[in-house]
Amino acid sequence: MYWEKEIETLERKDLEKLQVERLMKTLNQAVHSPYYGRVPEIRKAIKTGINLIEQIRELPFTTKDDLRNDFPWGFLASDKRDVVRLHSSSGTTGNPTAVYHNKHDLNSWANLMARSLFAAGVRDTDVFQNMAGYGLFTGGLGFQYGVEMLGCLSIPAGAGTTVAHAIPSYLGRLYDVFKEEGLDPRKDTKLHTLVIGAEPHTEEHRLRIQEMFGVKAYNSFGLSEMNGPGVAFECTEQNGLHIWEDAFIVEIIDPITLKPVADGEIGELVMTTLDRQAMPVIRYRTRDLTRFLPGECKCGRTHRRLDRIAGRSDDMFIIKGCNVFPMQIEGVLMKLPEVGEDYRILLETIDDQDEMIVEVEVKKDWFKGDLSFLDKLQKHITHLVRDEVLVRPLIKLVEPGSIPKNEGKAVRVFDHRKK
Protein backbone atom coordinates (compact mmCIF):
# COMPACT_ATOMS: atom_id res chain seq x y z
CA MET A 1 0.00 0.00 0.00
CA TYR A 2 2.73 2.48 0.92
CA TRP A 3 6.30 3.19 -0.08
CA GLU A 4 7.08 4.48 3.44
CA LYS A 5 4.14 3.59 5.65
CA GLU A 6 5.33 5.28 8.80
CA ILE A 7 6.01 8.68 7.33
CA GLU A 8 3.04 8.64 4.94
CA THR A 9 0.55 7.84 7.70
CA LEU A 10 2.19 9.79 10.51
CA GLU A 11 -0.31 11.38 12.87
CA ARG A 12 -0.75 15.08 12.21
CA LYS A 13 0.68 16.19 15.53
CA ASP A 14 3.81 14.10 14.97
CA LEU A 15 4.06 15.35 11.41
CA GLU A 16 3.98 18.92 12.66
CA LYS A 17 6.59 18.17 15.27
CA LEU A 18 8.80 16.76 12.57
CA GLN A 19 8.20 19.85 10.46
CA VAL A 20 9.27 22.17 13.27
CA GLU A 21 12.45 20.17 13.83
CA ARG A 22 13.28 20.12 10.15
CA LEU A 23 12.47 23.80 9.78
CA MET A 24 15.05 24.66 12.44
CA LYS A 25 17.59 22.48 10.67
CA THR A 26 16.73 24.15 7.36
CA LEU A 27 17.13 27.65 8.81
CA ASN A 28 20.49 26.72 10.27
CA GLN A 29 21.56 25.52 6.85
CA ALA A 30 19.99 28.38 4.87
CA VAL A 31 21.79 31.03 6.90
CA HIS A 32 25.04 29.94 5.28
CA SER A 33 23.82 31.28 1.95
CA PRO A 34 24.71 34.88 1.11
CA TYR A 35 21.02 35.73 0.61
CA TYR A 36 19.46 34.24 3.75
CA GLY A 37 22.52 35.23 5.75
CA ARG A 38 21.37 38.82 5.25
CA VAL A 39 17.82 38.20 6.53
CA PRO A 40 17.52 39.37 10.17
CA GLU A 41 14.31 37.38 10.82
CA ILE A 42 16.16 34.17 10.04
CA ARG A 43 19.01 35.01 12.38
CA LYS A 44 16.47 35.87 15.05
CA ALA A 45 14.50 32.62 14.56
CA ILE A 46 17.71 30.64 14.88
CA LYS A 47 18.54 32.44 18.12
CA THR A 48 15.12 32.23 19.78
CA GLY A 49 13.97 28.95 18.21
CA ILE A 50 10.65 27.99 16.67
CA ASN A 51 8.17 25.81 18.60
CA LEU A 52 5.03 26.09 16.53
CA ILE A 53 4.70 25.69 12.81
CA GLU A 54 2.63 28.91 12.63
CA GLN A 55 5.73 30.86 13.67
CA ILE A 56 7.00 30.41 10.14
CA ARG A 57 4.79 33.40 9.34
CA GLU A 58 7.34 35.62 11.08
CA LEU A 59 9.83 34.86 8.30
CA PRO A 60 9.82 36.84 5.05
CA PHE A 61 8.71 35.38 1.73
CA THR A 62 11.09 34.47 -1.08
CA THR A 63 10.03 35.34 -4.62
CA LYS A 64 11.16 34.31 -8.06
CA ASP A 65 12.68 37.79 -8.45
CA ASP A 66 14.77 37.22 -5.32
CA LEU A 67 16.10 34.00 -6.85
CA ARG A 68 16.85 35.79 -10.12
CA ASN A 69 18.45 38.81 -8.55
CA ASP A 70 20.88 36.72 -6.54
CA PHE A 71 21.76 34.46 -9.45
CA PRO A 72 24.02 32.52 -9.66
CA TRP A 73 25.28 31.76 -6.15
CA GLY A 74 23.23 33.88 -3.73
CA PHE A 75 21.07 31.01 -2.48
CA LEU A 76 23.75 28.36 -2.30
CA ALA A 77 24.07 27.25 1.32
CA SER A 78 26.77 24.64 0.95
CA ASP A 79 30.24 24.32 -0.47
CA LYS A 80 30.24 24.53 -4.27
CA ARG A 81 32.19 21.28 -4.40
CA ASP A 82 29.24 19.40 -2.85
CA VAL A 83 26.86 20.48 -5.58
CA VAL A 84 26.30 17.74 -8.14
CA ARG A 85 23.35 18.93 -10.24
CA LEU A 86 21.78 22.11 -11.51
CA HIS A 87 18.21 22.36 -12.69
CA SER A 88 16.38 25.34 -13.94
CA SER A 89 12.87 26.58 -14.25
CA SER A 90 11.63 26.04 -17.76
CA GLY A 91 10.89 29.73 -17.85
CA THR A 92 7.09 29.54 -17.77
CA THR A 93 7.44 33.25 -17.08
CA GLY A 94 10.52 35.40 -17.78
CA ASN A 95 14.17 34.55 -17.10
CA PRO A 96 15.13 31.17 -15.72
CA THR A 97 16.31 30.53 -12.18
CA ALA A 98 18.87 27.96 -11.10
CA VAL A 99 18.43 25.38 -8.36
CA TYR A 100 21.38 23.36 -7.03
CA HIS A 101 21.35 19.91 -5.48
CA ASN A 102 23.91 17.87 -3.57
CA LYS A 103 23.84 14.07 -3.33
CA HIS A 104 21.55 14.09 -0.31
CA ASP A 105 19.08 16.37 -2.11
CA LEU A 106 18.96 14.17 -5.20
CA ASN A 107 18.40 11.10 -3.09
CA SER A 108 15.63 12.76 -1.12
CA TRP A 109 13.99 13.96 -4.34
CA ALA A 110 14.17 10.52 -5.98
CA ASN A 111 12.60 9.06 -2.86
CA LEU A 112 9.70 11.54 -3.00
CA MET A 113 9.20 10.63 -6.64
CA ALA A 114 9.21 6.90 -5.87
CA ARG A 115 6.77 7.49 -3.02
CA SER A 116 4.50 9.52 -5.31
CA LEU A 117 4.47 6.97 -8.12
CA PHE A 118 3.89 4.15 -5.66
CA ALA A 119 0.88 6.05 -4.28
CA ALA A 120 -0.51 6.20 -7.82
CA GLY A 121 -0.25 2.43 -8.06
CA VAL A 122 3.03 2.13 -9.98
CA ARG A 123 5.04 -0.97 -9.01
CA ASP A 124 8.46 -2.45 -9.73
CA THR A 125 6.84 -4.77 -12.27
CA ASP A 126 5.90 -1.80 -14.46
CA VAL A 127 7.67 -0.67 -17.60
CA PHE A 128 8.02 3.07 -17.54
CA GLN A 129 8.50 5.53 -20.38
CA ASN A 130 9.06 9.24 -19.87
CA MET A 131 7.65 11.39 -22.65
CA ALA A 132 8.93 14.63 -21.13
CA GLY A 133 12.15 16.30 -22.21
CA TYR A 134 15.39 15.52 -20.37
CA GLY A 135 17.33 18.68 -19.80
CA LEU A 136 17.20 21.58 -17.43
CA PHE A 137 13.49 20.77 -17.10
CA THR A 138 12.97 18.70 -13.95
CA GLY A 139 10.32 16.42 -15.48
CA GLY A 140 13.00 14.35 -17.22
CA LEU A 141 15.63 13.34 -14.67
CA GLY A 142 13.17 13.85 -11.79
CA PHE A 143 11.04 10.98 -13.01
CA GLN A 144 14.00 8.93 -14.19
CA TYR A 145 15.67 8.64 -10.79
CA GLY A 146 12.28 8.17 -9.11
CA VAL A 147 11.24 5.18 -11.22
CA GLU A 148 14.69 3.66 -10.90
CA MET A 149 14.50 3.93 -7.11
CA LEU A 150 11.04 2.36 -7.23
CA GLY A 151 12.47 -0.42 -9.34
CA CYS A 152 10.51 -0.09 -12.58
CA LEU A 153 12.11 -1.05 -15.84
CA SER A 154 12.56 2.29 -17.56
CA ILE A 155 12.89 2.43 -21.31
CA PRO A 156 13.60 5.47 -23.47
CA ALA A 157 10.78 4.40 -25.82
CA GLY A 158 9.33 1.16 -26.95
CA ALA A 159 6.64 -1.46 -26.88
CA GLY A 160 5.49 -2.91 -23.60
CA THR A 161 5.25 0.39 -21.73
CA THR A 162 2.71 0.11 -18.90
CA VAL A 163 3.21 3.51 -17.26
CA ALA A 164 4.17 6.77 -18.91
CA HIS A 165 4.68 10.38 -17.88
CA ALA A 166 3.72 13.19 -20.23
CA ILE A 167 2.58 16.77 -20.31
CA PRO A 168 -1.21 16.79 -20.86
CA SER A 169 -1.07 19.02 -23.95
CA TYR A 170 1.38 16.60 -25.58
CA LEU A 171 -1.00 13.67 -25.18
CA GLY A 172 -3.57 15.19 -27.51
CA ARG A 173 -0.95 15.35 -30.22
CA LEU A 174 0.23 11.82 -29.48
CA TYR A 175 -3.33 10.55 -29.75
CA ASP A 176 -3.71 12.19 -33.16
CA VAL A 177 -0.54 10.42 -34.32
CA PHE A 178 -1.89 7.08 -33.09
CA LYS A 179 -5.04 7.70 -35.12
CA GLU A 180 -3.10 8.70 -38.22
CA GLU A 181 -1.16 5.45 -37.97
CA GLY A 182 -4.43 3.54 -37.73
CA LEU A 183 -3.71 2.51 -34.11
CA ASP A 184 -5.95 2.61 -31.08
CA PRO A 185 -3.95 3.27 -27.91
CA ARG A 186 -6.68 1.56 -25.88
CA LYS A 187 -6.13 -1.73 -27.62
CA ASP A 188 -2.72 -1.49 -29.22
CA THR A 189 -0.69 -0.60 -26.12
CA LYS A 190 -0.20 -2.14 -22.67
CA LEU A 191 -0.46 1.24 -21.01
CA HIS A 192 -2.56 1.26 -17.82
CA THR A 193 -1.34 4.44 -16.11
CA LEU A 194 -0.42 7.92 -17.27
CA VAL A 195 1.14 10.48 -15.02
CA ILE A 196 0.26 13.95 -16.20
CA GLY A 197 1.43 17.30 -14.93
CA ALA A 198 3.86 20.20 -15.31
CA GLU A 199 1.13 22.45 -16.71
CA PRO A 200 -2.39 23.45 -15.69
CA HIS A 201 -5.17 21.24 -16.95
CA THR A 202 -8.78 20.68 -16.01
CA GLU A 203 -10.65 17.67 -14.68
CA GLU A 204 -12.42 17.57 -18.06
CA HIS A 205 -9.04 17.26 -19.79
CA ARG A 206 -8.02 14.44 -17.46
CA LEU A 207 -11.24 12.53 -18.17
CA ARG A 208 -10.62 12.95 -21.87
CA ILE A 209 -7.06 11.62 -21.57
CA GLN A 210 -8.29 8.62 -19.59
CA GLU A 211 -10.89 7.94 -22.26
CA MET A 212 -8.51 8.34 -25.21
CA PHE A 213 -5.82 6.05 -23.84
CA GLY A 214 -7.97 3.73 -21.74
CA VAL A 215 -5.89 4.43 -18.63
CA LYS A 216 -6.02 6.03 -15.22
CA ALA A 217 -4.34 9.46 -15.38
CA TYR A 218 -2.81 10.83 -12.19
CA ASN A 219 -2.04 14.46 -11.58
CA SER A 220 1.58 15.24 -10.70
CA PHE A 221 2.53 18.67 -9.39
CA GLY A 222 5.90 20.21 -8.78
CA LEU A 223 8.14 23.15 -9.51
CA SER A 224 11.87 23.35 -9.96
CA GLU A 225 12.34 25.64 -6.95
CA MET A 226 10.93 22.77 -4.82
CA ASN A 227 12.94 20.08 -6.71
CA GLY A 228 10.44 19.49 -9.51
CA PRO A 229 7.95 16.63 -9.77
CA GLY A 230 7.24 14.70 -6.58
CA VAL A 231 6.01 17.69 -4.57
CA ALA A 232 2.35 16.69 -4.66
CA PHE A 233 0.77 13.68 -6.31
CA GLU A 234 -2.55 11.94 -6.55
CA CYS A 235 -3.02 8.57 -4.92
CA THR A 236 -5.24 5.91 -6.48
CA GLU A 237 -8.28 7.63 -4.94
CA GLN A 238 -7.77 10.43 -7.51
CA ASN A 239 -9.27 13.02 -5.24
CA GLY A 240 -6.63 15.70 -4.90
CA LEU A 241 -2.84 15.73 -4.61
CA HIS A 242 -1.14 14.66 -1.39
CA ILE A 243 1.56 17.20 -0.70
CA TRP A 244 4.50 15.63 1.10
CA GLU A 245 4.58 17.54 4.34
CA ASP A 246 7.66 15.83 5.77
CA ALA A 247 9.60 17.46 2.93
CA PHE A 248 7.78 20.79 2.62
CA ILE A 249 5.86 23.25 4.77
CA VAL A 250 2.81 24.31 2.86
CA GLU A 251 0.89 27.56 3.31
CA ILE A 252 -1.91 29.07 1.25
CA ILE A 253 -2.08 32.84 1.41
CA ASP A 254 -4.19 35.66 0.07
CA PRO A 255 -1.87 37.13 -2.61
CA ILE A 256 -2.97 40.67 -1.72
CA THR A 257 -3.07 40.74 2.08
CA LEU A 258 -0.37 38.00 2.29
CA LYS A 259 -2.30 36.51 5.24
CA PRO A 260 -3.32 32.85 5.34
CA VAL A 261 -6.68 32.21 3.69
CA ALA A 262 -9.47 30.48 5.61
CA ASP A 263 -9.23 26.70 5.43
CA GLY A 264 -10.55 25.41 2.10
CA GLU A 265 -10.31 28.75 0.32
CA ILE A 266 -8.30 29.29 -2.84
CA GLY A 267 -5.10 31.27 -2.53
CA GLU A 268 -1.44 31.28 -3.50
CA LEU A 269 0.63 28.28 -2.56
CA VAL A 270 3.70 29.14 -0.47
CA MET A 271 6.29 26.45 0.20
CA THR A 272 9.38 25.87 2.33
CA THR A 273 11.86 23.04 1.73
CA LEU A 274 12.52 20.82 4.77
CA ASP A 275 14.98 18.30 3.44
CA ARG A 276 17.31 20.21 1.18
CA GLN A 277 20.90 21.06 1.94
CA ALA A 278 22.53 22.74 -1.05
CA MET A 279 19.76 25.24 -1.59
CA PRO A 280 17.03 25.53 1.02
CA VAL A 281 14.23 27.89 0.00
CA ILE A 282 12.02 29.52 2.60
CA ARG A 283 8.41 30.60 2.12
CA TYR A 284 8.60 30.55 -1.66
CA ARG A 285 5.68 32.28 -3.36
CA THR A 286 4.83 29.86 -6.14
CA ARG A 287 2.12 32.03 -7.80
CA ASP A 288 0.11 28.83 -8.17
CA LEU A 289 -3.49 29.09 -7.04
CA THR A 290 -5.10 26.23 -5.19
CA ARG A 291 -6.79 25.21 -1.93
CA PHE A 292 -6.59 22.48 0.66
CA LEU A 293 -9.25 19.82 0.23
CA PRO A 294 -11.21 19.10 3.40
CA GLY A 295 -11.45 15.73 5.12
CA GLU A 296 -9.21 12.70 5.19
CA CYS A 297 -8.23 10.55 2.23
CA LYS A 298 -9.47 6.97 2.14
CA CYS A 299 -5.95 5.79 1.35
CA GLY A 300 -4.87 6.51 4.94
CA ARG A 301 -2.14 8.99 4.06
CA THR A 302 -2.21 11.88 6.51
CA HIS A 303 -0.44 14.43 4.29
CA ARG A 304 -2.96 17.03 3.22
CA ARG A 305 -4.41 17.15 -0.28
CA LEU A 306 -4.34 20.09 -2.65
CA ASP A 307 -7.01 20.71 -5.21
CA ARG A 308 -5.77 20.72 -8.79
CA ILE A 309 -4.03 24.01 -9.66
CA ALA A 310 -6.65 26.50 -10.86
CA GLY A 311 -3.98 28.49 -12.65
CA ARG A 312 -1.13 30.82 -11.86
CA SER A 313 -1.87 34.29 -10.55
CA ASP A 314 0.05 35.61 -13.58
CA ASP A 315 -2.09 33.51 -15.99
CA MET A 316 -5.13 35.56 -15.26
CA PHE A 317 -5.99 38.24 -17.79
CA ILE A 318 -8.55 40.99 -17.69
CA ILE A 319 -10.71 41.66 -20.70
CA LYS A 320 -13.71 43.99 -20.84
CA GLY A 321 -13.46 44.33 -17.08
CA CYS A 322 -13.70 40.59 -16.40
CA ASN A 323 -11.02 38.42 -14.82
CA VAL A 324 -10.47 35.30 -16.89
CA PHE A 325 -8.40 32.18 -16.24
CA PRO A 326 -7.54 30.06 -19.29
CA MET A 327 -8.60 26.93 -17.39
CA GLN A 328 -12.18 28.22 -17.24
CA ILE A 329 -12.22 28.15 -21.02
CA GLU A 330 -10.49 24.78 -21.22
CA GLY A 331 -13.10 23.32 -18.87
CA VAL A 332 -15.86 24.34 -21.29
CA LEU A 333 -14.06 23.12 -24.42
CA MET A 334 -12.90 19.73 -23.17
CA LYS A 335 -16.44 18.72 -22.31
CA LEU A 336 -17.51 18.92 -25.95
CA PRO A 337 -16.99 15.75 -27.99
CA GLU A 338 -16.67 17.72 -31.23
CA VAL A 339 -13.71 19.72 -29.90
CA GLY A 340 -10.23 18.42 -30.76
CA GLU A 341 -7.09 18.37 -28.68
CA ASP A 342 -5.85 21.93 -28.87
CA TYR A 343 -7.01 25.50 -28.44
CA ARG A 344 -5.50 28.94 -27.89
CA ILE A 345 -6.68 32.32 -26.74
CA LEU A 346 -5.73 35.47 -28.66
CA LEU A 347 -6.34 38.88 -27.14
CA GLU A 348 -6.53 41.47 -29.90
CA THR A 349 -7.51 45.08 -30.34
CA ILE A 350 -9.98 45.29 -33.23
CA ASP A 351 -11.34 48.75 -34.14
CA ASP A 352 -10.19 50.08 -30.76
CA GLN A 353 -12.11 47.32 -28.98
CA ASP A 354 -10.41 44.57 -27.02
CA GLU A 355 -11.56 41.15 -28.13
CA MET A 356 -10.96 37.62 -26.93
CA ILE A 357 -10.56 35.24 -29.86
CA VAL A 358 -10.59 31.56 -29.01
CA GLU A 359 -9.24 29.27 -31.71
CA VAL A 360 -10.63 25.80 -31.26
CA GLU A 361 -9.53 22.71 -33.13
CA VAL A 362 -12.45 20.57 -34.25
CA LYS A 363 -12.07 16.80 -34.48
CA LYS A 364 -11.45 15.50 -37.98
CA ASP A 365 -14.70 13.57 -38.36
CA TRP A 366 -16.71 16.56 -37.29
CA PHE A 367 -14.70 19.14 -39.20
CA LYS A 368 -15.76 17.50 -42.45
CA GLY A 369 -19.36 18.25 -41.51
CA ASP A 370 -21.43 20.80 -43.41
CA LEU A 371 -21.24 24.51 -42.82
CA SER A 372 -24.50 24.75 -40.92
CA PHE A 373 -23.17 22.20 -38.43
CA LEU A 374 -19.99 24.22 -37.88
CA ASP A 375 -22.03 27.39 -37.59
CA LYS A 376 -24.19 25.81 -34.89
CA LEU A 377 -21.17 24.49 -33.03
CA GLN A 378 -19.54 27.90 -33.13
CA LYS A 379 -22.63 29.57 -31.65
CA HIS A 380 -22.93 26.86 -29.02
CA ILE A 381 -19.33 27.32 -27.85
CA THR A 382 -19.74 31.09 -27.86
CA HIS A 383 -22.68 30.81 -25.45
CA LEU A 384 -20.98 28.30 -23.18
CA VAL A 385 -17.79 30.35 -22.91
CA ARG A 386 -19.70 33.57 -22.31
CA ASP A 387 -21.72 31.94 -19.54
CA GLU A 388 -18.49 30.75 -17.93
CA VAL A 389 -16.32 33.89 -18.11
CA LEU A 390 -18.97 36.60 -18.66
CA VAL A 391 -17.22 37.92 -21.78
CA ARG A 392 -18.50 37.17 -25.27
CA PRO A 393 -15.64 35.50 -27.15
CA LEU A 394 -15.06 35.33 -30.89
CA ILE A 395 -14.88 31.59 -31.49
CA LYS A 396 -12.86 30.49 -34.50
CA LEU A 397 -13.16 26.82 -35.40
CA VAL A 398 -10.02 25.46 -37.02
CA GLU A 399 -8.81 22.21 -38.52
CA PRO A 400 -7.24 19.62 -36.21
CA GLY A 401 -3.48 20.05 -35.95
CA SER A 402 -3.53 23.60 -37.29
CA ILE A 403 -2.70 25.41 -34.05
CA PRO A 404 1.09 25.87 -33.81
CA LYS A 405 2.56 23.70 -31.04
CA ASN A 406 5.03 24.90 -28.48
CA GLU A 407 8.05 22.83 -27.55
CA GLY A 408 7.43 21.75 -23.95
CA LYS A 409 4.61 23.28 -21.95
CA ALA A 410 1.64 24.61 -23.88
CA VAL A 411 1.26 28.36 -24.24
CA ARG A 412 -2.45 29.12 -24.23
CA VAL A 413 -2.74 32.90 -24.19
CA PHE A 414 -1.30 35.43 -26.67
CA ASP A 415 -1.90 39.02 -25.73
CA HIS A 416 -1.55 41.32 -28.75
CA ARG A 417 -3.65 44.16 -27.39
CA LYS A 418 -2.61 47.75 -27.86
CA LYS A 419 -1.71 48.83 -24.37
Ligand code: AMP
Ligand atom coordinates in the same frame (compact mmCIF):
# COMPACT_ATOMS: atom_id res chain seq x y z
P1 AMP B 1 8.89 24.63 -13.73
O1 AMP B 1 9.55 24.89 -12.43
O2 AMP B 1 9.39 25.49 -14.80
O3 AMP B 1 8.90 23.18 -14.09
O4 AMP B 1 7.35 25.03 -13.60
C1 AMP B 1 6.61 24.77 -12.46
C2 AMP B 1 5.20 25.28 -12.65
O5 AMP B 1 4.46 24.44 -13.55
C3 AMP B 1 4.38 25.27 -11.39
O6 AMP B 1 4.67 26.39 -10.58
C4 AMP B 1 2.97 25.28 -11.96
O7 AMP B 1 2.60 26.58 -12.36
C5 AMP B 1 3.09 24.42 -13.18
N1 AMP B 1 2.68 23.04 -12.87
C6 AMP B 1 3.45 21.99 -12.58
N2 AMP B 1 2.71 20.89 -12.35
C7 AMP B 1 1.41 21.24 -12.52
C8 AMP B 1 0.15 20.57 -12.41
N3 AMP B 1 0.08 19.27 -12.12
N4 AMP B 1 -0.96 21.29 -12.61
C9 AMP B 1 -0.89 22.60 -12.91
N5 AMP B 1 0.25 23.29 -13.03
C10 AMP B 1 1.39 22.63 -12.83
Ligand code: ZN
Ligand atom coordinates in the same frame (compact mmCIF):
# COMPACT_ATOMS: atom_id res chain seq x y z
ZN1 ZN C 1 -4.89 9.41 -0.74
